[in-house]
Amino acid sequence: VNKDYYILAGLARRVRTKDGRPLESMLPMPKGRTIFANSFDLFGKDAAGVFEHLRKQARECRESYLQYAMGWSSYNVIDAHNAGNILNHPNLISKSAIYNFLHPFLRTGVLTATEKKWHKRRNMLTRTFHYDILNQFQEIFVAESLKFVDQFEGQNECTVSLKDRLARFTLNSICETAMGIKLDEMAEKGDRYRENFLRIDESFIRRISNPLFWDDCVYNLFAAREYETALKVVHDFSSEIIAKRRVLLEEELEYRRATQTADDDMCVVRKKRFAMLDTLICAEKDGLIDHIGICEEVDTLMAEGYDTTSISLLFALLNMSVYAEQQELCYQEIQENIEDDLSNLNMGQLTRLRHLEYFIKETMRLYPSIPIMGRQTIEETELDNGLILPKRSQINIHVYDIHRNPKYWDSPEEFRPERFLPENCQNRHAYAYIPFSAGQRNCIGQKYAMQEMKTLLVVILKQFRILPVIDPKSIVFQTGITLRFKDTIKVKLVRRQ
Ligand code: HEM
Secondary structure (H helix, E strand, O other): OOOOEEHHHOOEEOOEEOOOOOHHHOOOOOOOOOOOOOOOOOOOOOHHHHHHHHHHHHHHHOOOEEEEEOOEEEEEEOOHHHHHHHHOOOOOOOEOHHHHHHHHHHOOOOOOOOHHHHHHHHHHHHHHHOHHHHHHHHHHHHHHHHHHHHOOOOOOEEEEEHHHHHHHHHHHHHHHHOOOOOOHHHHHHHHHHHHHHHHHHHHHHHHHHOHHHHOHHHHHHHOHHHHHHHHHHHHHHHHHHHHHHHHHHHHHHHHHHHHOOOOOOHHHHHHHOOOHHHHHHHHHHOOOOOHHHHHHHHHHHHHHHHHHHHHHHHHHHHHHHHOHHHHHHHHHHHHHHOOOOOOOOOHHHHHHOHHHHHHHHHHHHHOOOOOEEEEEOOOOEEOOOOEEEOOOOEEEEEHHHHHOOOOOOOOOOOOOHHHHOHHHHOOOOOOOOOOOOOOOOOOOOHHHHHHHHHHHHHHHHHHEEEEEOOOHHHOOEEOOOOOEEOOOOEEEEEEOO
16 A cells, blocks of 8 residues: 555645545545546546436535545535635646647647636736726627627517527627628628637547546547647638738728827727727737747637627526516516617616526526536645645536535526625635636636627617526436536527507
């Protein structure tokens, strides 16, 4: 027996405790399926099997638990206290090893980058999510929302399958706002981007569930080739967008050079006409980022910006369909605050829609678009609960389980937006609700996401009542980069008179 290493789990260094207590007395350590500790627990499971396995572990352990697999110790967090400690820990800003599986797709953009590179990129991008810039995006969100409802023009009622339509809406929105490119004439390419994005998601889950593929060499040799085409399609799409925006920006700058005096500051020019991508192109001119860097960030913003919001919107519409009274509350509030011609549908008015906000928040509690986040230790790290994690320990924060942990939520499976009334939040643990993560590496796009989601919901609710077609309880969830499900999710739209 070696006290420092867990040999059968591929030489995983053991976790220690500060006061020398046996680990088993501090936290659950579920036994693995084979003698190789937990290395093969997920082997042979499909995406739904992986999702169910994780939920079962949480139900059985009831507290954050520890496992050993393939050379790593892996700390699985399902409670708010430890999530808060980890998300705010100055030494825990590096993403876990499974994010390496995203490298062929996103390389090391702001989501996957570490240390200095992350700091630099995060600073560069933070400026682009300023209130004034988001404010400029509002008319695009309204126009795209109107395009969404126009699909049902002339119909008094229709049953609508949501996934593709919402993904098209959010992809159009991110391309036009962040990238400054209207997808209209590239619609077919956008559809192909989304199809191939899903293929990449499949490759991710295939790697997670087969530890043999955790090794890059093995994966590259036996599986990577199947996903080459998918990667090429998504990368070609983002490259085309960058190339188009470069031309448009150059034309814009040319025009302004010709019409403005020599003293005009180029930064002012930049501020006046803004797509997030312009910041990156301008930073390239200043030598702060190169072309590959721009590609990394465009791929990251596009993937993070379209998939997450479309999932949250899908569940918000599904919940609207099922909870008619809640839908009515949202509708009444919209009628009180937003003109029928949408002329005052701006950021200021959106903040008045409190009930709609609670509704979306409760939706993201039950259906967090990113159900799991990962960190890893880059050196031995002590947590405030007395655990000492060795270097390269993997930490999985199970947002899905924290959001349904009965320690923080009464009847956690029930949909109750009033949980988010200020008086009901007062005594709740601050990290019991973390759909956008928290701490230094929180979601950079959370205000953008709320603005976009509220705008579409307002525009839909103004015109339609939403009726149920499927029961949310019947949905079979799957693990993916984001929350996935097997079912076709539909609602019925009935035009308001
Ligand atoms: C409902 C919508 C969204 C949800 C639930 C969401 C959630 C999250 C979460 C949980 C993280 C942390 C991920 C991790 O630690 O692995 C994250 C990071 C990030 N999100 Fe979002 N997100 C949403 C929308 C957006 C949008 C619209 C954008 C961009 C326009 C965006 C851009 C990013 C970026 C760039 C990061 C990486 C930040 C960093 O590591 O510094 N997200 N998001």
